[in-house]
Amino acid sequence: MCKTHLHPFLAALPKVEHHIHLEGALSPSLLFTLAARNSITIPTSDAAFGSPAALLDRYNRFSSLDDFLHYYFIGMKCLVKEQDFEQLAWEYFLKAKSDGVVHAEVFFDPQAHTGRGIAYETVINGFTMACQRAEGELELSTKLILCLLRHLPVEDSTTTYAQATADFETGRLAGLGLDSSEKGFPPGAWKEVYGTAKTKGIRRTAHAGEEGPVEYIREALRELDVERIDHGIRLAEDTDLMREVAEKKILVTMCPLSNVRLRCVDDVKELPIRTFLDSGVMFSINSDDPAFFGGYILDNYCAVQEAFNLTAREWEGITRAAVDGSWCNDGRKDHLLEQLNQTMVQFGHG
Numbered sequence: 001m002c003k004t005h006l007h008p009f010l011a012a013l014p015k016v017e018h019h020i021h022l023e024g025a026l027s028p029s030l031l032f033t034l035a036a037r038n039s040i041t042i043p044t045s046d047a048a049f050g051s052p053a054a055l056l057d058r059y060n061r062f063s064s065l066d067d068f069l070h071y072y073f074i075g076m077k078c079l080v081k082e083q084d085f086e087q088l089a090w091e092y093f094l095k096a097k098s099d100g101v102v103h104a105e106v107f108f109d110p111q112a113h114t115g116r117g118i119a120y121e122t123v124i125n126g127f128t129m130a131c132q133r134a135e136g137e138l139e140l141s142t143k144l145i146l147c148l149l150r151h152l153p154v155e156d157s158t159t160t161y162a163q164a165t166a167d168f169e170t171g172r173l174a175g176l177g178l179d180s181s182e183k184g185f186p187p188g189a190w191k192e193v194y195g196t197a198k199t200k201g202i203r204r205t206a207h208a209g210e211e212g213p214v215e216y217i218r219e220a221l222r223e224l225d226v227e228r229i230d231h232g233i234r235l236a237e238d239t240d241l242m243r244e245v246a247e248k249k250i251l252v253t254m255c256p257l258s259n260v261r262l263r264c265v266d267d268v269k270e271l272p273i274r275t276f277l278d279s280g281v282m283f284s285i286n287s288d289d290p291a292f293f294g295g296y297i298l299d300n301y302c303a304v305q306e307a308f309n310l311t312a313r314e315w316e317g318i319t320r321a322a323v324d325g326s327w328c329n330d331g332r333k334d335h336l337l338e339q340l341n342q343t344m345v346q347f348g349h350g
């Protein structure tokens with residue numbers, strides 16, 4: 001609960017989440033539960049893995065993206081069976097629902113699992129079951145986005161993409177993303193995979209300008225022809241590029257609490273949210289890895305409100321952009337916009 005008078009309105013807003021890594025919703029308590037259930041000993045001498053409380057405490061002190069990724073990749077070793085992947089995603093959807101999420105486009109990292117001997121089908125079947133349950137039981141529409149890991153050789157991405165071809169064709173997968181370590185891994189190296197995806201009509205996004213330079217945002221746009229930029233907080237450093245992003249209606253999926261925890265900025269107030277609003281850049285507010293960064297989507301909305309004191313009309317515009325930039329069909333978008341209109345009327349902003 002944030003201190004602003006807009007809190008009830010922010011809580012009620014029909015939210016769309018575009019930037020959440022399902023593996024980043026793995027809480028220390030679920031990690032320990034699954035490790036026990038699967039008889040997995042996390043092989044580390046790090047005292048942080050001594051208890052859920054110790055791990056949560058360590059998550060308060062990440063020094064960089066790579067420091068976080070170290071814990072992210074170790075922790076997910078407790079995910080073994082379809083049921084584990086389903087439970088992880090289901091627990092996220094329950095929390096998202098309670099935060100007012102009505103549509104969620106979620107990332108996952110298959111290479112982080114296939115690389116340790118878990119079958120690709122185990123991962124996607126588990127996540128798909130949770131998505132279907134969320135649609136049926138929570139009225140929460142969902143899309144799955146497969147992310148490629150940029151710290152691994154590009155050939156590894158090509159193999160993973162080939163493995164997923166049928167799921168892209170049937171629509172079980174809605175899009176392609178690129179994540180993991182950023183500095184030193186310029187996105188242009190994935191040009192061929194993204195080019196193939198484009199010819200097949202597959203939606204495309206990439207993490208860029210999180211820790212890495214604004215040039216990586218330009219490269220993701222030019223070389224990968226992405227339709228979204230994940231994070232993109234360095235975009236404001238290049239006004240021409242920012243204008244282009246605004247004109248082309250490229251959605252920037254921002255994750256304020258993540259940026260503070262990973263020390264990309266010292267404070268939410270440093271994020272270019274006011275600049276983006278003034279320049280017509282479309283953006284959404286998201287949680288990234290909520291179990292690691294101390295907050296789910298509503299906490300991120302509250303952090304932005306406390307930092308920027310936005311008006312209800314500005315939040316309406318942000319929500320509208322989030323719906324417009326989604327990868328669901330027009331019918332679903334119309335329905336989400338109608339929900340937004342009703343919320344505006346309910347709070348006296350009709």
Ligand SMILES: Nc1ncnc2[nH]cnc12
Nearest residue numbers: 021179180181207288289
């Ligand atoms: N914030 C982040 N940046 C890059 N890759 C990630 N994978 C999970 N979270 C990430």
Ligand SMILES: [Zn+2]
Nearest residue numbers: 179207230288
């Ligand atoms: Zn991310």
